[in-house]
Amino acid sequence: MSAPLLEVSDLVVEYRVGGRIVHAVSGVSLGVRRGETLGLVGESGCGKSTLGRAVLQLTRSTGGEIRFDGHSLTAMRGETLRKMRQRVQLIFQDPIASLNPRRRTGDIIAEPLIVAGVRSRAERDRRVRAVMEAVGLDPDTVMNRLPSEFSGGQCQRISIARALVLEPEFIVCDEPVSALDVSIRAQILNLLEDMKNRYGLTLLFIAHDLAVVRAVSDRVAVMYLGRLCEVAPTDALFVRPAHPYSRLLLDAIPMPDPDIRPIEGVAVGEPPSPIAPPSGCRFRTRCPRADAICASEMPELRLLAPEQYVACHHPLTGS
Amino acid sequence: MSLLSLEGLTVDLPTPRGNLRAVDGVDLALAAGQTLGIVGESGCGKTMLSRAILQLLPKRARVGGRVMFEGQDISKLRPDALRRLRGPALAVVFQDPMTSLNPVLTIGTQLVETLQAHLAVDGREAVRRGVELLAAVGIPAPEQRMGQYPHQLSGGMRQRVAIAIALSCEPRLLIADEPTTALDVTVQAQILDLLARETRRRHMAMILITHDLGVVAGRTDEVAVMYAGRIVERAPTRALFHGPRMPYTEALLAAIPKLDSAPHTRLPTIEGRPPDPTRRMPGCAFAPRCRYAEGDCVVGKPGLGPVDAGHEFACWHPR
Ligand SMILES: Nc1ncnc2c1ncn2[C@@H]1O[C@H](COP(=O)(O)OP(=O)(O)OP(=O)(O)O)[C@@H](O)[C@H]1O
Ligand SMILES: Nc1ncnc2c1ncn2[C@@H]1O[C@H](COP(=O)(O)OP(=O)(O)O)[C@@H](O)[C@H]1O
Ligand code: SF4
Ligand code: SF4
Ligand SMILES: [Mg+2]
Ligand SMILES: [Mg+2]
Numbered sequence: 273m274s275a276p277l278l279e280v281s282d283l284v285v286e287y288r289v290g291g292r293i294v295h296a297v298s299g300v301s302l303g304v305r306r307g308e309t310l311g312l313v314g315e316s317g318c319g320k321s322t323l324g325r326a327v328l329q330l331t332r333s334t335g336g337e338i339r340f341d342g343h344s345l346t347a348m349r350g351e352t353l354r355k356m357r358q359r360v361q362l363i364f365q366d367p368i369a370s371l372n373p374r375r376r377t378g379d380i381i382a383e384p385l386i387v388a389g390v391r392s393r394a395e396r397d398r399r400v401r402a403v404m405e406a407v408g409l410d411p412d413t414v415m416n417r418l419p420s421e422f423s424g425g426q427c428q429r430i431s432i433a434r435a436l437v438l439e440p441e442f443i444v445c446d447e448p449v450s451a452l453d454v455s456i457r458a459q460i461l462n463l464l465e466d467m468k469n470r471y472g473l474t475l476l477f478i479a480h481d482l483a484v485v486r487a488v489s490d491r492v493a494v495m496y497l498g499r500l501c502e503v504a505p506t507d508a509l510f511v512r513p514a515h516p517y518s519r520l521l522l523d524a525i526p527m528p529d530p531d532i533r534p535i536e537g538v539a540v541g542e543p544p545s546p547i548a549p550p551s552g553c554r555f556r557t558r559c560p561r562a563d564a565i566c567a568s569e570m571p572e573l574r575l576l577a578p579e580q581y582v583a584c585h586h587p588l589t590g591s
Numbered sequence: 592m593s594l595l596s597l598e599g600l601t602v603d604l605p606t607p608r609g610n611l612r613a614v615d616g617v618d619l620a621l622a623a624g625q626t627l628g629i630v631g632e633s634g635c636g637k638t639m640l641s642r643a644i645l646q647l648l649p650k651r652a653r654v655g656g657r658v659m660f661e662g663q664d665i666s667k668l669r670p671d672a673l674r675r676l677r678g679p680a681l682a683v684v685f686q687d688p689m690t691s692l693n694p695v696l697t698i699g700t701q702l703v704e705t706l707q708a709h710l711a712v713d714g715r716e717a718v719r720r721g722v723e724l725l726a727a728v729g730i731p732a733p734e735q736r737m738g739q740y741p742h743q744l745s746g747g748m749r750q751r752v753a754i755a756i757a758l759s760c761e762p763r764l765l766i767a768d769e770p771t772t773a774l775d776v777t778v779q780a781q782i783l784d785l786l787a788r789e790t791r792r793r794h795m796a797m798i799l800i801t802h803d804l805g806v807v808a809g810r811t812d813e814v815a816v817m818y819a820g821r822i823v824e825r826a827p828t829r830a831l832f833h834g835p836r837m838p839y840t841e842a843l844l845a846a847i848p849k850l851d852s853a854p855h856t857r858l859p860t861i862e863g864r865p866p867d868p869t870r871r872m873p874g875c876a877f878a879p880r881c882r883y884a885e886g887d888c889v890v891g892k893p894g895l896g897p898v899d900a901g902h903e904f905a906c907w908h909p910r
Contacts, residue, residue: 315775423864424633453632453802455861458846462858480776487848487856506854524780526805528847530829534809536784539777542747 276303277341277474278327278442284335285322295546296322298498299336301573304442309468309475311489311506313482313521315543319498320478321365324444327476328360329353340442358388361435365447367427371419378415381434388438399437406470407433407463425456429463436467444476449484461487482525486510491579494518497543497554500573504580514582514589517555553585561586592662593620594796595644595764599656602639602648609869613639615820616656618895623763624794626787628807628828630843631817632865637800640817641766644798645683646673660764678709682762686769688753692741698725698752699737702759709760724755728785747778751785758789765790768800783810804847808832813901816840819866819876822895826902836902836909839877875907883908 285297297319304310312320325331327338329345338345340360348356361384364370371380378400385396401411407429419427428448435443445464449457465488468475479485485492485506492509494501494517502515513519523538541558544550553571556562565585573583602614613636621627631637642648644658646665657664665676685691693701702721706712712720718737725733728751741749750770757765767786771779787810790797799811807814808828815825816839824837835841845859863880866872874889875881881888885908893905 315777425864454804454843454846455632456864458848458858458860459862461848462860465855465857481848482776483848483850486850486854487852487858489854510850520777524777525850526776526779526783526803526808526810527850528805528808528832528844530808530832532809534780534783534787536787539780542745542778543775 275342277306278304278476279339280323280327280336281339282336283323283326283333283338285319285326285331286334289547292547295498295549297326297333298549300495300498300500301336302493302500302503304474304476306441306474307472308490309477309488311485311492312476312478312495313480313485313492314495315480317543317546318495319546320480320495321446323495324362324446324476324478327444328357328362330362354387358384358438359440360442360444361438361440363428363431363435363443363445363448365450367424367431367448367451368419370431371427373419376416376418377409377422377430378411380419380430381437384434384438400433403433403437406436406467409433423456424452425459428452428456428460432460432463432467436471439471440473442474442476444478446478447480448477450479450481457484464488482510482521494521497549498546499554500581500583501555502580502582502584503573504577504582508577508580512577512580512588514576514580514587515555515584516559516561516586516588519588520558553583593659594623594625594661596620596659597644597656598659600640600643600658601655602636602643603653603655604639604649605651606869611869612820612871613652613868614643617820617822619815619822619825621764621796621798623796624790625813626790626797626799626811628811628814629798629800629817630802630804630807630814632802634865634868635817636820636868637802637817638768641683641768641798641800645677645681645766647683675709678705678760678762680763682757682760682765684750684753684757684765684767684770686772688746688749689741691753691756692749694741697738697740698744701752702737702756705756705759720759721755724759725752727789728752728755728758729781730755747774747782750774750782754782754785754789758793758795761793762795764796764798766798766800769802770799771806772801772803779806786810804832804844816843820868821876821905823877823906824902824904825895826904827900830900830902834902836898837877837904837906838881838883838908838910840904841910842880875905883910 281301283297283300287294314320326333381400382396390396404411409429449460489506491505493503496517501517550557552567552569556566571583571585573581576582597617597619600617604611629637658666703717706717722733730736730751771782811828814828814831815822818839824840842861861880866876875893878884878888893907895903895905897903
């Protein structure tokens, strides 16, 4: 198989807060293949956004390497890194807060073009209009308006247009629909799928909603407290999750079906602080299968079934 | 007799852009011990409706219609009579637990004060009951927690404390306004379990407000769908999910990503967005987005009509 477009190896990201270390990402390795959508799920604070920002090196990593199309982003600085970033873009969770409130929509979308050195105004205008139309915004009516005049869903269309205007190869989507209502969410998810096909994109799709991840991903990575629990093809993960935490996440989803009685008592406890993560397996304080080895040895990600990797001493097998 | 019945309830708010009708003629009844889910998208009036029931609206709000609780119109009550009612009769849990918690008082003080304000118990007894309540809502080491401040707890723990305070005076009706929207899915499952268990145990009625149809599917007796300030459909939960009659309900159910659909399945969408609540429209508020709309839909507002088995809907051309 060809090398992945994005390759994350043993990535470590730590934040220093008041003399203490927040272990946000602790040794994550994964690859995203050209043309696929890799979903990344986990509870808030588990390090998803940190990983997403580290991919663009917007947050500098503490250790490990990130390679994009064979080039090491972690080794790059200054102008070379800036050039590389034109090929990798980011879409944020909060569509309204991520747009400059004082700039007109047309200028917001044109900004990456200016940064990339597209001097001709006519050329910029042409590309901004084309991308607006692609994301379903009418250039003539939105061009001169401010973000505050738009709804959350429309602001997310503007962010998507801004991310697409340089025709990148890779987009990190950090919870792009979490802040949106159900009816608007479906519009934006469909739009992302259309844009992926039209521009031949590769996506890292971050979310905490497993149903959303299921709808768009080819493979899914499950993260807990800075580490990966499981990486598997979407169907395998949903039908035969191998990691106890993947199972818990699936069981905890409120199902929009009145004939499925919620199983009471599936979830216990809350994730511990990333300042002092548990020894061994980080999930052990909430895991029903935990034993002595889980406290002493950190489980490594290993192949369990075709394409299904799991980091657990006692994975769930069979159905 | 119903525990609670709303009769033609309206809430108007003056805004710089004109009068905003947040709640537009709501009729609703709830029997003792029943759980009613209210579902709707952001801005449809869920919070204003619940605040109108609780008589906790902003000062400048104008309220019309009646809020009958155990046979008396509580919108006519004097402040002191209302204060006596809140706690033992009517209690509330908000999305953000800090809305009801005092940041400068310990958890213990807040529990003890609430208990002593409404029940004839001495300090020792109040402390004992406080600890018992914290244990009942799943807080580990409750004695130690009594001495802690809200900011020393996680979001999930804070919501548990807010629930403990709401339950402390054995209310007959609990209004929970998006109690789990800010929480992670595994913590959400725990809080929803807790609310279900306590409503059963105490034979307490509950209004569970949410934008997530999954949350109400398995945990309510009835569901009311709100759109643009009005209840557009109300039915026993199974009937609503299996046979929605109003096109908005149908579209909302269809727009949810399903856990069992294949990856990259296109989601049905609802085009457009809800109407501006400062503009009055003569006809059905959903008409601009409704694929079944006909000429008469924009002329007259459909009322909530009763049909068989407690299923009502507001639509001229039901499914
Ligand atoms: N204090 C206020 N002053 C003026 N308008 C308000 C106020 N609070 C809410 N509104 C408006 O009233 C309408 C209903 O708001 P409400 O908060 O009840 O919606 P909601 O259904 O609870 O939404 P969400 O899902 O976002 O909580 C909205 O148009 C909102 O903008
Ligand atoms: N700039 C920062 N400074 C300090 N700590 C941070 C910073 N950003 C994130 N963190 C912490 O790192 C951990 C992972 O955060 P994040 O990557 O945002 O998680 P997620 O996106 O999965 O919710 C959390 O404990 C968070 O509080
Ligand atoms: S390694 Fe042990 S504690 Fe961790 S998930 Fe597996 S069984 Fe549970
Ligand atoms: S009344 Fe008309 S516009 Fe409104 S929901 Fe029914 S069919 Fe659609
Ligand atoms: Mg995040
Ligand atoms: Mg609300």
